[in-house]
């Protein structure tokens with residue numbers, strides 16, 4: 001990995017969301033990104049960097065990421081230990097998981113598992129007024145990260161292990177029970193199993209591959 005393009009950013013704020021999930025806010029330092037893109041981040045001086053979707057909006061004067069500490073992981077555990085004021089290295093934003101300009105007025109369906117909600121938070125903040133529905137697959141209702149920031153009728157938590165979700169079951173169960181309107185563009189982000197299963201179900205509903213955009217986290 002080329003370390004030349006890395007810049008040092010300092011943590012401005014930390015928001016604990018659950019025992020393992022948290023948001024890190026940094027100074028923006030003029031970093032340019034398009035909603036949906038990700039940055040590479042790691043400890044200062046470390047060669048271990050990982051991708052994190054930008055959570056904040058294109059016009060915010062700060063930069064945020066939403067991280068879940070992975071039990072067996074390395075960098076997410078390091079990020080969890082950081083305190084306000086600590087430095088991290090950040091590499092500029094990249095990625096093709098974006099909404100094309102010509103699609104901005106179309107009907108959009110966002111489907112996330114867990115922290116896969118991050119790029120959708122950025123879409124929604126960056127492009128107010130987009131005609132979207134957000135399905136969020138989580139195990140427990142307390143994992144509905146900052147759900148109060150979404151319009152109630154647009155945010156559907158799909159909760160598999162307690163009864164407090166808007167929908168009881170996984171996002172795949174939701175797709176089995178609900179028809180997706182024709183001409184909807186679908187954006188999928190999160191773990192690969194969820195993405196593959198959703199793609200099959202969408203295909204069965206007649207949604208073409210060209211109308212589906214994916215971002216695989218792991």
Ligand SMILES: Cc1cc2nc3c(=O)[nH]c(=O)nc-3n(C[C@H](O)[C@H](O)[C@H](O)COP(=O)(O)OP(=O)(O)OC[C@H]3O[C@@H](n4cnc5c(N)ncnc54)[C@H](O)[C@@H]3O)c2cc1C
Pocket residue numbers: 038050051052053054065066067068069070072073074075076077114115116118215216217218
């Ligand atoms: C484009 C892109 C954007 C991403 N954006 C985000 C984001 O916004 N927020 C975020 O938390 N993560 C995001 N990830 C995942 C992130 O890059 C790391 O893989 C994750 O934080 C684990 O890193 P680690 O060093 O702790 O674990 P590692 O030591 O790299 O990996 C340990 C194991 O954990 C698995 N793993 C990775 N993520 C998870 C997970 N969430 N749950 C369970 N197992 C997992 C890996 O496949 C691996 O087997 C993104 C990944 C990609 C490719």
